[in-house]
Amino acid sequence: MADLKDQTGYIGSRVEQSTRELAELTDREYKYGWVTPVEQDTVEPGLNEDVIRLISAKKEEPSWLLDWRLKAYRHWLTMTEPRWANVTYPPIDYQAQRYYAAPKKRPQKPGSLEEVDKELLKTFEKLGIPLEEQKRLAGVAVDAVFDSVSVATTHQDILARKGIIFCSFSEAVKKHPDLVKEFLGSVVPYTDNFFAALNSAVFSDGSFCYIPKGVKCPMDLSTYFRINAAETGQFERTLIIADEGAQVNYLEGCTAPIRDENQLHAAVVELIALEGARINYATVQNWYSGDQFGRGGIYNFVTKRGICKGAGSHISWTQVETGSAITWKYPGCILQGDDSVGEFYSVALSTKRQQADTGTKMIHLGKNTRSTIISKTISAREGNNSYRGLVQIMPKASNSRNYTQCDSLLIGNKCGAHTFPYIDVRNMTSRVEHEASTSKISEEQLFYCKQRGIGPEDAISLVVNGFCKEVFEHLPMEFAVEASRLLNVSLEGSVG
Amino acid sequence: MLEIRNLHAEVEGNEILKGVDLTVRAGEVHAVMGPNGSGKSTLSQVLAGNEQYEVTEGQVRFLGRDLLELPAEERARLGLFLAFQYPVEIPGITNSYFLQAALNEIRKSNGLEELDAVDFRKLLEEKMDLVAVDHSFAERPVNDGFSGGEKKRNEILQLAVLEPRLAILDETDSGLDIDALRIVAEGVNRLRTSERAFIVVTHYQRLLEYIVPDYVHVLYKGSIVKSGGKELARELEARGYDWLKEKSAVS
Numbered sequence: 001m002a003d004l005k006d007q008t009g010y011i012g013s014r015v016e017q018s019t020r021e022l023a024e025l026t027d028r029e030y031k032y033g034w035v036t037p038v039e040q041d042t043v044e045p046g047l048n049e050d051v052i053r054l055i056s057a058k059k060e061e062p063s064w065l066l067d068w069r070l071k072a073y074r075h076w077l078t079m080t081e082p083r084w085a086n087v088t089y090p091p092i093d094y095q096a097q098r099y100y101a102a103p104k105k106r107p108q109k110p111g112s113l114e115e116v117d118k119e120l121l122k123t124f125e126k127l128g129i130p131l132e133e134q135k136r137l138a139g140v141a142v143d144a145v146f147d148s149v150s151v152a153t154t155h156q157d158i159l160a161r162k163g164i165i166f167c168s169f170s171e172a173v174k175k176h177p178d179l180v181k182e183f184l185g186s187v188v189p190y191t192d193n194f195f196a197a198l199n200s201a202v203f204s205d206g207s208f209c210y211i212p213k214g215v216k217c218p219m220d221l222s223t224y225f226r227i228n229a230a231e232t233g234q235f236e237r238t239l240i241i242a243d244e245g246a247q248v249n250y251l252e253g254c255t256a257p258i259r260d261e262n263q264l265h266a267a268v269v270e271l272i273a274l275e276g277a278r279i280n281y282a283t284v285q286n287w288y289s290g291d292q293f294g295r296g297g298i299y300n301f302v303t304k305r306g307i308c309k310g311a312g313s314h315i316s317w318t319q320v321e322t323g324s325a326i327t328w329k330y331p332g333c334i335l336q337g338d339d340s341v342g343e344f345y346s347v348a349l350s351t352k353r354q355q356a357d358t359g360t361k362m363i364h365l366g367k368n369t370r371s372t373i374i375s376k377t378i379s380a381r382e383g384n385n386s387y388r389g390l391v392q393i394m395p396k397a398s399n400s401r402n403y404t405q406c407d408s409l410l411i412g413n414k415c416g417a418h419t420f421p422y423i424d425v426r427n428m429t430s431r432v433e434h435e436a437s438t439s440k441i442s443e444e445q446l447f448y449c450k451q452r453g454i455g456p457e458d459a460i461s462l463v464v465n466g467f468c469k470e471v472f473e474h475l476p477m478e479f480a481v482e483a484s485r486l487l488n489v490s491l492e493g494s495v496g
Numbered sequence: 497m498l499e500i501r502n503l504h505a506e507v508e509g510n511e512i513l514k515g516v517d518l519t520v521r522a523g524e525v526h527a528v529m530g531p532n533g534s535g536k537s538t539l540s541q542v543l544a545g546n547e548q549y550e551v552t553e554g555q556v557r558f559l560g561r562d563l564l565e566l567p568a569e570e571r572a573r574l575g576l577f578l579a580f581q582y583p584v585e586i587p588g589i590t591n592s593y594f595l596q597a598a599l600n601e602i603r604k605s606n607g608l609e610e611l612d613a614v615d616f617r618k619l620l621e622e623k624m625d626l627v628a629v630d631h632s633f634a635e636r637p638v639n640d641g642f643s644g645g646e647k648k649r650n651e652i653l654q655l656a657v658l659e660p661r662l663a664i665l666d667e668t669d670s671g672l673d674i675d676a677l678r679i680v681a682e683g684v685n686r687l688r689t690s691e692r693a694f695i696v697v698t699h700y701q702r703l704l705e706y707i708v709p710d711y712v713h714v715l716y717k718g719s720i721v722k723s724g725g726k727e728l729a730r731e732l733e734a735r736g737y738d739w740l741k742e743k744s745a746v747s
Contacts, residue, residue: 443548448584450568451544451577452598452658453605462597466588466637 275310297325
């Protein structure tokens, strides 16, 4: 555990100068901060059983699902909000939040584009996610989620030919209830934690994906989450099941308008990999992060977990976290099947007043299970970044191995980096390695670049990109380019 | 090409340079020698534009421009190169990527077209051959995992690629064994042209056996106390610096 805040003052005035340069560079506007004018179907703020019944009724859900929501809600009432994370924020008034918001003109047939509101199509196009047939992204199927509902899912026909199901969660509940019933809450039960319980009670929509036995998904699947409505929480749920020998790459992107109030995003993602299956899940999170005074921004309290259920299965999480006012997120893997593999590659950037407490959990249950954790955190301005990770090797997990590497990069002298590793080994034949490093973008590095003719802004971006390279290598090409661009934009004016 | 007049500079309130005068013309090689703490590295860093050092007095003109007014990157783009005494590591960024970015910045600011990856690669390979470094340097991260000798050779490779008008070698010989020293010096000699000037900053005369200077200057307590031809270096080697110290104390 290393608190470096105090040790960083010594560099003194030269850092301040370069910090000023960096600060000027870092203050770029958040590009996705606009609001779509769309008529909303919302529920009144507040949370009680009636609200949950109303959400369930709006979605025409079967009674088993309503019962599950109600059980989750009643359990949630007995829980208290976790306060162990290394973040600070004022108390959240859960009764002041709206738990459902949907654009009024919803398509009758889920997934049919003809009936999607033009404003929504325009919204996603502006976000770089065209949904119309002729414009949509080649090679990537997209499920577009706007506030509480999925507005469209592209390429469904091509996928269906392979037996792949990719649709909104609501549609899955209607069309594939058995799969949903079998797997919903099987990796993240509603009792798991406070935010998972809340999500289970009020979740609105999200993506559902099933890859049948032996099928390699012919294109990347992607969900794009957009928060639009004010004072509304987003509680989506993603469930991905890769049957025996199946393979899928999944990408998730997120943005939200600029608002002075904080907004809550409490999602749950569950991944299930059966024998020999492989799931690669990549996120580029770019929720609005608030301004330099810490006003506004998304509270991103997310539970993501995968289970390598079958032997030889493989789950890989790659995340690039650049947005949100507060990030509380630990995508993990339960390595149940023998010889299964879990991976976590993460870049988390905190600048302005952003706070991130993020990491992973690797739970080794099966024999010869392997996990790799590569975490890169970047703190700039007054950002505060904590890596928190659990590696647990259970008694039956013979010959298991974990390798963890946590690197922190500090830019300027008002930011903080912390590492909280938890290691619990209960099997003598297993091996756990943990390496950690903290470095500052040094004046020397910047001067060296400048002496070669590279300007200060490009110099910072060069050093930061080099720092993140091991993680970016695990992103699909376009995502890696986007992630690199996002980092550069976020760092403009912040390094200083 | 370079004219330094009465240059004073300090770091954290301590005056290190106390009135340096030096004129360097195209094609010349100047050696700046001196005991530890005389201000040799400070002179290099000040010329390159390290903001850690504050210039309190004097002028420096470089290719007709007021050098001290320019930020470090502008000086580099104008054709000033510093081979660092302690080259800096940039993990995750390959030499090739770094040098292409640097060269294109310099070309852009001189109104030349940027080189694409293919053309740059060709150029880089030629230069690696010219200064006799292994082609594996291209894809290794900048100075990361390099031995001391490799770092110094990497500086010379960068010098070869960026083709500056004035190259300052700051104690490039420090930490090199005799073989590495010879290779580095041969690389530098191949880069000597009638257009390009060098300032070779060194503590020992040894390097000057290989890179033969036109002029030798002795920097002592922040000013140049003696200048001469290449034979001055030998004299310093034989007599040390002490006789100059006495001399400067008297004057």
